[in-house]
Amino acid sequence: MAFGVLVLVCVCFVRGISGQEPTVMLKQGAVKGLTRYAEFTRTPINTFLGIPYVEPPLGRLRFSTPERPKRWNTTLEAFDFKPACPQILDPPSDLPGLAVPASYSEDCLYINVWAPSVTSGGLRNYPVVVLFEGDEFVSGWPGRFPAEELASEGIVVVSASYRLNVFGFFYLGIKEARGNYGLLDQYFALLWVRENVAAFGGDPNAVTLVGHGAGAASALLHAGSPRTIGLFHRIIAMSGSPLAPWAGGEKGAASAMAASREIAKSLGCLKQNVAIALACLRNVPADQLLQAFQKLYNGGNWSEIPLPVSDSFLPENDRYLPEESRIALTKISVPILLGITSSDGIAALASINGLSQKGFQDLLNFAERVTIPGLITQMGLEKKQSLVREVVSHHYLSRARSGDAEALLAQIIKLYSDAMYHAPSHATANLLAQNLNSQPVYVYHLGKLPSIDGADFFHRTGINSSGASYGTDLIILMGQKLLAKVLGRQHWSVANDRVTNAVRRFWLNFIRQGNPTPNAYGYSTAWPRYLPTEGNFFSMENQQMRTEPLPSEGVSLWNNLLPKLNALHPEITTEKQIIQITQVGSSVGYKSTSLVLGVLSLVLGVLLVISLVVMKRRYGRYRDNAEDAF
DSSP, rough: OOOOOOOOOOEEEEEOOSSSSEEEEOOOOOOEEEEEOOTTTOOOEEEEEEEEEEEOOGGGGGOOOOOOOOOOSSSSBBBBBOBBOOOOOOOOOOOTTTOOSSSBBBBOOOOEEEEEOOOOOOOOOOEEEEEEOBBBBOOGGGGSSOOHHTTTTOEEEEEEEOOOHHHOEEEEEETTTEEEEHHHHHHHHHHHHHHHGGGGGGEEEEEEEEEEHHHHHHHHHHHGGGGGTTTSSEEEEESOOOGGGGGGGGGGGHHHHHHHHHHHHTTOOOOOSHHHHHHHOOOOOOOOHHHHHHHHHHHGGGGGGGGOOTTTTTGGGOOOSSHHHHHHGOOOOEEEEEETTTTTGGGGGTTTTTGGGGGGHHHHHHHHIIIHHHHHHHHHHOOOOOHHHHHHHHHHGGSSOOTOOHHHHHHHHHHHHHIIIIHHHHHHHHHHTTTSSSSSSSEEOOOTTTOOOOTTTOOOOOOSSSSSSHHHHHHHHHOOHHHHHHOOOOOOOOOHHHHHHHHHHHHHHHHHHHHHOOSSSTTTTOOOOOOTTTHHHHHETEEEEEEEEEEOHHHHHHIIHHHHHHSGGGOOOOOHHHHHHHHHHHHOTTTTTTHHOOOOOOHHHHHHHHHHHHHHHHHHHHHTOOOOOO
């Protein structure tokens, strides 16, 4: 593919006057928006919703690199959000404050802009936030997050839709079916921002890329691409990493190709001639393509769906992600603020209907037959699959008392949180900070906050968890009024105001200055840069904010112990060998906790052997009489 040369175009801004509609002149033509008022601050905000940033990906452009939009001759009315991209998971419709899409369509690639209304003195160079969200590259829609309140902080906010699931990541390992179309959509959105954001009062040289979930993984992938130099200058990555199983994991390219071929085959489009195969697929109705994808996904099977891949197989001039993620992450040269919430894993359960109503045995079946095998496959741990399964089962499932469905569900959430969010984010932080001459990396953990009881308000699965759940951090950033609406609480305690205001202020400081605590902000707490040798992260929980080592038990299990167990030779799996590997695997290099972890690793090593017997004895009776509920 040929990437267009980045050209800065002259843009002009027509100031919105009270009672009139603000209008901007872009390269493609005039765009008219609306002036709305941020509910919390009553600040006037100019909103422009549904501006096309590429041509619609229809017909020949399905499974193709995006193309720049054509000019329009009349003034474009950007008053409403456009349809969401095709997806199998509908956003919850009963969350106050969060919009839901009116419809779904392949014609979905649009940008939304919220900008402070210019009332005097002409344009200002406001810092810019570009928001990419999404859940595991399967679903998402930026229209659910209104940004008036964030824009009222003196920030131009831009959000963009991008292609998802099979539409965004169909891949056959050749130029004609290169994959990563969703990421290329995002890249073209970043080009659009560079060329046009000044028209809205934004500074193209002060762009912070904010990603949540799949958007966080995307942001870090973009930062590792040589194509994006100068397009953004800071990153906030919330609850997502390119190393996560749902972002490609260890088997991204192989899984993506196998899944894409299976989808083509199921639709009768797997042909010897690639051009004929693609022509066939481009004529398949969108709903049929989505159904073929859904059969593979099957409620959270990331080992069998198309996901982001390295495109090193392409000619050099066509590559966007020329290096594998683990290499690219060590070369990123912009400041990064990276974080997780204590119950991020609840997001993975959104596709499992009625999970919170399942009994103990059904939950156990789900964990042992779906969750653990899927994670093992996607993480490339099949060599010692039986041993790894027993270790994981013992580490999480055996902690729930027999018959206690609520406790077992909590352990399944912890399993998902550790494997899919916490461990990948920790590994990402270490890779980002390896180069001591690089830009600073800041890491946070958002725990239980006052008035936030851990309920999954972001996905509404009906599951309560301990601590902040997936999406809490993003909604706090978007504004307290939105958080209050989503939680259904209009009044906040003093403690809640204090902590959530501080958390939000840290992120706003980073957006403006590249440092979350340029001063102590009244808490006498500075947020230090992350160092792999210290493992230090900023903990925000209840009414406390402090720097401490990252909780290591679940992280070490997935990042160190299980890969080393999987690498054992088949003929030397002995108790002594397992204990030795466990001790090595637990070495995380934290000065303040190395001794404790050494003792813990020895205990875990013994438990690994015991677990092979304990699991069979403790859960055997449940397996024998289990009903296959999934």
